[in-house]
Amino acid sequence: MSGLEQKLYQLIISRLDGEKLSSIQYQERASELVRKGIGGFILFGGKRDEVKTFINKLQSVSEIPLFIASDIERGVGQQIDGATHFPCQMAVAAAINKNNSSDVEILEDVINAVSHEAIDIGINMPLIPVLDVNRNPDNPIICTRAFSD
Helix, strand or coil, X not given: CCHHHHHHHHCCEEEEEHHHCCCHHHHHHHHHHHHHCCCEEEEECCEHHHHHHHHHHHHHHCCCCCEEEECCCCXXXXXXXXXXXXXXXXXXXXXXXXXXXXXXXXXXXXXXXXXXXXXHHCCCEECCCXXXXXXXXXXXXXXXXXXXX
């Protein structure tokens, strides 16, 4: 593979479906992408221990560290079975008084818990916080993902 091809592969972040890790064929396809030099994966779903083991396996065969991204704005449990869930961002914003140091400490504890759990599983590119703007109150997706309306 030429240097240019390798650099192009490093720009790619592909989907990694944790629910499919029981398939040897699926694991082999992901491993082949790593051998070709893919930049990483965005992780959706799966069981905690299976995902952690597979990410470690992929990292061990990669020439460069892989980006492992995941949308974990409500905690790692938003994507991974057996991991911790936290409230949506609107609930967090409503519960926290930024002028109260105890509230700020609680928020910092939540952030630390999410980051430590993500690191433990192998997620090194957490897609949080998501800064959605709730411009349409009828939008069921953005509604509680935004910090306020």
